[in-house]
Amino acid sequence: MTETQTTAEAVTTTRPTLLEARDLHVEFSSRGRRARAVDGVNLAIGEGEIVALVGESGCGKTTLARTLLGLERPTSGEVRYDGNPLTYTSKALKTYRRQVQLVLQDPTGSLNPRHTVYEAVAEGPRIHGLPDEQDLVSKALSHAGLRPPDRFFLRYPHELSGGQRQRVVIAGALALNPKVLIADEPVASLDASVRGEILALLLRLRDELGLSALVVTHDLGLAWNIADRVAVMYLGRIVESGPVEQVLTAPRHPYTQALMSVLPESPERVVLTGEPPDPTRIPGGCRFHARCQVLASGKAAEAGVHTRCRTEPLPILPATPEAQAACYYAETTTP
Amino acid sequence: MSLLELDDVSVTYRIASGDVPAVRGVSLTLDSGAALGVAGESGSGKSTLAMALLRLLPRDARVSGRILLDGEDVLAMKWGRLRAVRWAEASIVFQGAQHGLNPVRRIGDQIAEPLLVHDLAKPDAARGRVTELLEQVGLPAWRARSYPHELSGGQRQRVMIAMALACSPRLIIADEPTTALDVMVQAQVLTLIKELVAQQGISLIMISHDLSVLADVCDQLAVMYAGRVVEHGPSSEVFHDARHPYSRALAAAFPTVGDPASRMAPKGLGGDPPDPMHLPTGCSFHPRCPVALDECPTLDVELWAAGAGRVAACIHAKPATATAPASAPATEEPA
Numbered sequence: 001m002t003e004t005q006t007t008a009e010a011v012t013t014t015r016p017t018l019l020e021a022r023d024l025h026v027e028f029s030s031r032g033r034r035a036r037a038v039d040g041v042n043l044a045i046g047e048g049e050i051v052a053l054v055g056e057s058g059c060g061k062t063t064l065a066r067t068l069l070g071l072e073r074p075t076s077g078e079v080r081y082d083g084n085p086l087t088y089t090s091k092a093l094k095t096y097r098r099q100v101q102l103v104l105q106d107p108t109g110s111l112n113p114r115h116t117v118y119e120a121v122a123e124g125p126r127i128h129g130l131p132d133e134q135d136l137v138s139k140a141l142s143h144a145g146l147r148p149p150d151r152f153f154l155r156y157p158h159e160l161s162g163g164q165r166q167r168v169v170i171a172g173a174l175a176l177n178p179k180v181l182i183a184d185e186p187v188a189s190l191d192a193s194v195r196g197e198i199l200a201l202l203l204r205l206r207d208e209l210g211l212s213a214l215v216v217t218h219d220l221g222l223a224w225n226i227a228d229r230v231a232v233m234y235l236g237r238i239v240e241s242g243p244v245e246q247v248l249t250a251p252r253h254p255y256t257q258a259l260m261s262v263l264p265e266s267p268e269r270v271v272l273t274g275e276p277p278d279p280t281r282i283p284g285g286c287r288f289h290a291r292c293q294v295l296a297s298g299k300a301a302e303a304g305v306h307t308r309c310r311t312e313p314l315p316i317l318p319a320t321p322e323a324q325a326a327c328y329y330a331e332t333t334t335p
Numbered sequence: 336m337s338l339l340e341l342d343d344v345s346v347t348y349r350i351a352s353g354d355v356p357a358v359r360g361v362s363l364t365l366d367s368g369a370a371l372g373v374a375g376e377s378g379s380g381k382s383t384l385a386m387a388l389l390r391l392l393p394r395d396a397r398v399s400g401r402i403l404l405d406g407e408d409v410l411a412m413k414w415g416r417l418r419a420v421r422w423a424e425a426s427i428v429f430q431g432a433q434h435g436l437n438p439v440r441r442i443g444d445q446i447a448e449p450l451l452v453h454d455l456a457k458p459d460a461a462r463g464r465v466t467e468l469l470e471q472v473g474l475p476a477w478r479a480r481s482y483p484h485e486l487s488g489g490q491r492q493r494v495m496i497a498m499a500l501a502c503s504p505r506l507i508i509a510d511e512p513t514t515a516l517d518v519m520v521q522a523q524v525l526t527l528i529k530e531l532v533a534q535q536g537i538s539l540i541m542i543s544h545d546l547s548v549l550a551d552v553c554d555q556l557a558v559m560y561a562g563r564v565v566e567h568g569p570s571s572e573v574f575h576d577a578r579h580p581y582s583r584a585l586a587a588a589f590p591t592v593g594d595p596a597s598r599m600a601p602k603g604l605g606g607d608p609p610d611p612m613h614l615p616t617g618c619s620f621h622p623r624c625p626v627a628l629d630e631c632p633t634l635d636v637e638l639w640a641a642g643a644g645r646v647a648a649c650i651h652a653k654p655a656t657a658t659a660p661a662s663a664p665a666t667e668e669p670a
């Protein structure tokens with residue numbers, strides 16, 4: 001039924017870093033106020049590694065992803081690829097985008113309805129003036145699971161199912177033989193039944209082509225399905241990160257715990273109330289403190305950290321592969 | 336007594352290129368105060384069925400069969416009666432409808448509109464009722480003065496629910512009420528819907544392609560494929576132990592985080608969704624079915640009894656008369 005079923009294997013080896021965010025800040029001005037959409041992020045993606053970036057709507061996931069792609073310039077900090085900081089000249093960026101490709105959210109919106117599948121996939125190779133265009137397109141379509149590829153060349157998006165359209169979008173990204181895919185909600189607009197097929201495809205691309213991927217999502221099940229590591233973002237910062245097995249079976253940050261608790265079938269729910277957090281008004285102290293269930297329940301006070309929760313800013317987590325959480329209370333409960 | 340009774344309901348869209356049989360002979364009942372989930376992939380006929388219940392279909396749609404709401408035949412209702420029924424007895428929250436709020440009118444006025452139109456309240460009383468409704472959906476009273484763009488997606492969805500509640504209906508039909516929302520907001524909206532069903536005794540039909548969401552909120556689940564109900568039963572049984580291979584594929588699509596079986600093993604369903612104008616012969620699911628038998632392409636499927644209070648339209652669920660002899664005694668054949 002599925003394309004590939006890789007057996008679960010814990011990631012114990014540290015992979016050499018390919019793409020990295022170092023102390024990254026991205027600010028926008030929004031109605032005369034500063035929106036700190038990304039507010040200090042360290043994140044490393046290793047060779048052949050799949051990292052899931054999760055968090056609620058508006059927490060800065062897409063902004064971080066766009067900055068990693070060079071589509072947005074950081075206010076401070078840097079993006080490094082293969083050991084070198086990004087250069088923001090158009091020539092350097094063009095070369096960079098052959099290595100790091102974006103897969104967009106909504107396959108219907110990201111395909112031109114008047115372009116055939118062939119034209120959609122050939123666009124990248126044409127822009128970069130690559131030889132053997134037809135060969136590149138064929139290979140990309142087969143890798144994306146559209147086989148035999150020539151049967152799809154002349155089809156238009158409306159003649160394809162949602163899953164096939166998403167495969168065309170992925171093929172478009174693969175046509176340039178990139179090293180890293182950055183996928184923003186790759187299955188959010190797809191049906192449940194198609195979802196697994198596309199996720200299996202991302203896993204297979206990693207196995208066959210050694211691709212690395214950053215998958216942006218608010219779906220923790222997706223992270224469980226395909227990611228080696230997960231980074232949980234809240235209001236512009238990564239508040240918890242580490243191997244999926246560890247973070248998603250024993251989350252330590254109260255925000256991660258709340259996200260896990262609203263999954264169907266979890267026994268006790270922590271439904272966070274209040275407005276979605278606003279990057280123009282990041283609270284002092286721990287940025288989660290106004291909504292934190294651990295602080296509200298008095299557990300933080302019992303552990304004697306409540307004052308720090310409210311007043312003392314937490315340090316920015318480093319880009320280490322091991323499990324870590326930015327929380328005063330979590331610190332007191334771990335050996 | 337049942338609040339809603341569907342007997343052999345079919346809906347066919349007549350379009351230039353031919354007939355589209357979108358719903359094909361659906362029979363279901365819903366008891367007062369009960370919650371029924373309708374699942375199925377995009378195009379399976381869920382929204383068409385929902386709209387048929389209140390005769391909201393476009394002109395080119397032909398409906399047959401019988402739809403009884405509180406014993407009254409919806410298909411035979413006069414226009415005026417139907418209009419009253421639409422708000423006061425049953426109301427519908429549409430898929431993506433939060434985008435359908437009027438952008439230039441305050442939300443309080445929009446919530447009050449059905450009350451005023453149906454003469455259920457004078458303007459003064461309507462204002463009080465709006466406050467009450469906002470409270471019920473967890474929004475502060477001052478939000479009545481907000482415009483839609485000042486609200487988040489989840490808040491707009493709450494406004495839609497408040498509108499649906501305005502005339503105190505006995506039945507709410509919610510078509511994909513949380514599909515576009517992120518996990519935490521989805522949890523907020525689902526909690527709200529569950530409370531309404533439990534505390535106000537409102538009956539619910541909820542439509543989604545996410546079985547886990549439906550299993551969480553509803554007591555009964557019906558799974559649709561190609562315009563037909565292919566499985567029906569108590570929701571946790573259908574979700575955890577589906578009898579139809581299509582329901583099984585839908586249930587497996589969303590993994591349980593922490594379940595080793597789904598770690599690095601996304602499960603999908605191969606093949607394309609059926610084209611309603613060219614449905615496969617026999618069991619419509621046979622081209623995609625992982626456990627199809629030789630006779631499936633010519634099989635006359637019906638909903639066979641598949642355990643207490645359960646039915647499934649699959650030869651494997653058929654009582655042990657035609658297939659290989661089983662040890663279990665043949666259960667009652669449905670008429």
Ligand SMILES: Nc1ncnc2c1ncn2[C@@H]1O[C@H](COP(=O)(O)OP(=O)(O)OP(=O)(O)O)[C@@H](O)[C@H]1O
Nearest residue numbers: 028030035037056057058059060061062063064279
């Ligand atoms: N160009 C911009 N100008 C002003 N504010 C912006 C801009 N882009 C993003 N923001 C703000 O920055 C914050 C982070 O936005 P971002 O799109 O990165 O969120 P996200 O985590 O991807 O959310 P979602 O899950 O809804 O896609 C939001 O508050 C958003 O409104």
Ligand SMILES: Nc1ncnc2c1ncn2[C@@H]1O[C@H](COP(=O)(O)OP(=O)(O)O)[C@@H](O)[C@H]1O
Nearest residue numbers: 348355357376377378379380381382383393611
């Ligand atoms: N107004 C319409 N005219 C013609 N065909 C339609 C119309 N609305 C829906 N359909 C078709 O009817 C089938 C069922 O659609 P729908 O009820 O929207 O499914 P779902 O809600 O399960 O996604 C699909 O094949 C769809 O293309």
Ligand code: SF4
Nearest residue numbers: 286292309327328329
């Ligand atoms: S630091 Fe304090 S407020 Fe922040 S998440 Fe931890 S316990 Fe909650």
Ligand code: SF4
Nearest residue numbers: 618621624631649650
């Ligand atoms: S009847 Fe046959 S094809 Fe249909 S679901 Fe059952 S096994 Fe599969």
Ligand SMILES: [Mg+2]
Nearest residue numbers: 061062063184
């Ligand atoms: Mg985004």
Ligand SMILES: [Mg+2]
Nearest residue numbers: 381382383430
């Ligand atoms: Mg629909």
